[in-house]
Amino acid sequence: MERKGGSGTSWKGLNRNLTNYGDRDFSAFLRSSFAKGLGYTRSATNRPIIGIAQTWSELNPCHGHFRELAAAVKRGVLLAGGLPVEFPTMSLGEMFVSPSAMFFRNLLAMETEELLRAQPLDAAVLLGSCDKTIPAQLMAAVSANVPAILLPGGPMLDGYFEGETIGACTDCRRLWTEFRAGRLTTEQLDQVSDALAPSTGHCMVMGTASTMACLAEALGMTVLGAAAAPAPLAERFRLAEMTGYEAVRLANDPLRPSDILTPEAFENAIRVLCAIGGSTNAVIHLTAIAGRAGIALRPSDFDRVSRQTPLLVALKPSGIFQMSDFHRAGGVPAVLHQLRPLLHLNTRRISGRALAEELSERPVTGDGTVIAHLDHPLAPEGGISAVYGNLAPHGAILKHSAATRSLLQHRARAHVFHSYDALLEAADADKDQINPEDALVLGGAGPLGGPGMPEVGNLPIPRALLRQGIRDMLRISDARMSGTAFGTVILHVCPEAASGGPLGLVHTGDEVELDWEHRALTVLVDDRELERRAIEGHRPAVPERGYARLFAEHVLQADEGCDFDFLRPSPQPE
Ligand code: FES
16 A cells, blocks of 8 residues: 655655654655756656666666667657666676676676665666676666566677677687687687677677576566677667656566566576576576575586476577577577476566467467477587586585586596686697597685676686597686587585685596586595695685675575675574
C-alpha cells in the first residue's frame, strides 16, 4: 500500500529514498525544488521515475553506442508515461582496465547496488554489454532487489580479413598465435587489427559478453529476444524502446529480481549456457549472481547439467558462426524453443509472464545450421566439465568441447610456473625443454594471486613447439580463460595457489593426470610430500590500502563466484 506523509506526500517516485534532513516532509520539499532546478515540471516528476544505469565511456568501445541506446530507452519510457533519468556508473572496458576488468566486477556491482537503493527510482534499466558489466549489474539487481530490467548492448558486426570472416576474440588469439609462429607478417597483423572490432558492440563470437547477454535473457531479466541483435542495427534500438516501455510497466506492477531468479531459472540458464557452447567465465558469474540470491551453485552443478544438455549452437569458438548468424537464426528464443523438453517452462520472466507463454508467441525460426535441432545436436552433451581431485579439491573447469580429444585422458610431466611473466619468458625462449606431451602449470593467477583472476589460462604454447605445428597441449591454472579461446585448458583450479591450494605445491617434473572420463585431476605426489611442501609455502602480502586491500581481504574463490564474502546474504536461521 502507498504510504503518505503528514502533508499528504506520497513516498513513491521522486520521494522514494529521501535524503535524511531529520524531517521527511522538508526533505521531500527540498528534493522537489531541486528537481525543478533540473528543468522538470511537477507533472513530469509525478510520473513513475525510471533510472537508466549508464555505462558509456570513451574508454569502452563495446559501449560506444550507449548514449544513443539510452535515448531509445528514454523514448520507450516517455511513451509509456514514465520519466526517464539517466545516471552514470563505472564502465569496464575489458582491454582498458588493469589488472583486469574482473578485478573491478564487484566494485561495479557494489556501486550499482547502492545507487539503485539510494536514488528515487521506481524501476531501473541496466545498460550492460562488455564482459563484466552484465554480471555486475545482475549481482547488484539481486542484492538491491528493486524492479530492474537489463538491456544488453548487442554484439559488433563481423570483421573480415583476406576474404575470411573473423571475430573478436577467437580470431585475435588464433591469428596472434600464427604471428608468433612466424606465419603472419607484421603488415597482415595490422590488417587483422583493423578488422577485429569493426563497430561498436561487444565481441561478436560466443565469448563472455555474448554468453552473459544470452544468459540474462534465459534468466528472464530482459525482454525476450534482447541478446543477439548486433549493436548498430535498428532492431537494437527498437529493443531499447521496448525495454523502456517494459520498465514503466515494472514500476507500476513491481516484480523484483527475487521473483524471477529462482533455482529453476538458474538451471534454465545453465542449460542454455551448455547448449550455446558459452564461456567458462559464465560459471563464475552465474555462481556469483545465484550466490547473491542465496542459491549455491557448484562446479559439479554445471557438469551435471552439461551432461544432460546437447550442444546446439555452432558459434566460435565451438563452431564457425558469429553472433550476427545467431541473430538471423532466431537467437536465444530459438534455443529455448529447442530446449523446451529440458526447461522449467513455468519460470516467470520480467514481463511477469511464464516462459512457456512468451515462447508460444515466438515463431520457431532457422534451418538447423546455426542452431541445431534438439534431435540432431552438434554434440550429445554440453561443453563444460568440472574435474575434482587432489590437485583441485573444490573443483576446476574444462571446456572439453574446445579441447583436443586425445589430451582428455592424459598423464604428463608438469612444467610449473609461478608467474605469467616467467611462463612467457620460457615460452618465447625457444629452448627445446618442453615437449608437446608435457603439461604447462601456472599458479598465482587466481582471484587473490592475479589479482582478479586474469584471463591468462590459455597458456601460450612454447614458440619452438608452435614452429613444429603444435597448437594445443595440456594446460592447468587457477586463472580464467577468455570465452573465445580454445584448447585443452583446465581453469579455475580451486582453491587457488595463492590461498594455499595444492596447485601451488606442484613442482616441475611431477606427474599430473587428467582423467576426463572420471572427471579427475590429480598430481601423482603422495599426501605426505604435499603436506611437507605446504609447510614451506608462503602467501602473498595483503595490499596496504584501498580497493585492492578490500579485494584481497574479502574475495571468495572461483567455486563461490569470486564475490566478496560480505556481499552475500547471511544464512537464514533454520
Ligand atoms: Fe568488450 Fe570483448 S572487449 S566484450
